[in-house]
Amino acid sequence: MTATAEDVAFVCQLVRTESAIMLDGSKQYLIESRLRPLAREAGLETITALVDAIKRGSRELKVNVVEAMTTNETSFFRDSRPFESLNSGVIPLLAQQRAATRTLRVWSAAASSGQEAYSIAMTLREHPALQGWNIKIQGSDIANSVLAQARSGRYAQLEVNRGLPATKLVKWFEKDGLGWVVKPELRQLVKFDQLNLLSQWPATYARFDIVFLRNVLIYFDVETKRKILERMKRAMCEDGYLLLGSAEMMNGIYDGFRSERFGQTGWFRSA
Ligand SMILES: C[S@@+](CC[C@H](N)C(=O)[O-])C[C@H]1O[C@@H](n2cnc3c(N)ncnc32)[C@H](O)[C@@H]1O
Secondary structure (H helix, E strand, C coil), rough: CCCHHHHHHHHHHHHHHHHHCCCCCHHHHHHHHHHHHHHHHHCCCHHHHHHHHHCCCCHHHHHHHHHCCCCCCCCCCCCCCHHHHHHHHHHHHHHHHHHCCCCEEEECCCCCCHHHHHHHHHHHHHCCHHCCEEEEEEEEEEEEEHHHHHHCCCCEEEHHCCCCHHHHHHHHEEEEECCCCCCHHHHHHHHECCCCCCCCCCCCCCCCCEECCCCCCCHHHHHHHHHHHHHHHHHHEEEEEEEEECCCCCCCCCCCEEEECCCCEEEEEEE
């Protein structure tokens, strides 16, 4: 099942308009491999038929195509150093700054299947300076398919093998058939919403102390990155901490944040 040049152009434009993700004509193979199963599931014989159904107004297929074109790669404690830096740099400072309220609000934006949000939850819950604190972690993503897994807290053995230390697996997870499920005491700290970073954010998305916005801006053009960073600044406490992916920069894009290093990791704070 191949995609015509016209199908590719249509899908690239659709994905860009709906999610800001930039695909281009060279992504033909990716588009074909991701849309083939979708077309089959919908009982359609070609990708052109799938595209036609969307052009005729199928909202469901439109959403499914955009979701299928997202890259949801993630893992527990991804890149490890940001979590070491959270533990030894950011938390001790925030523990002092928030001593009066003993409350921390964290957002894992573009949370994918939830490993990032649960890794943050484990780090915060285990930190000696935060014992007895009120911790709230908001996860969000555009793709409902990954959010279903995030909300269930269920992970296959292969997924926990990627980055989750054995001590944390035993402490925070229970065996669940062939896989594992996050224990309720950790799961109750984390809530997941479907949220497109391009659309309006609910009023409750405000006053975050820490934001993880990792490995998602790379898919957007400069103007979209700038707009999201501007809004992120407004969604955070003035003395909050923002983290991007290790390959992501802010230089030349937005100057509303300044960089602050803890260990090997550069964080961003309001300038
Ligand atoms: C590569 S994953 C990153 C997951 C996690 N932050 C990490 O670093 O491991 C990128 C995620 O961004 C989400 N995404 C892409 N475009 C988005 C948008 N416009 N709004 C919200 N999430 C989006 C995708 O669905 C995907 O789950």
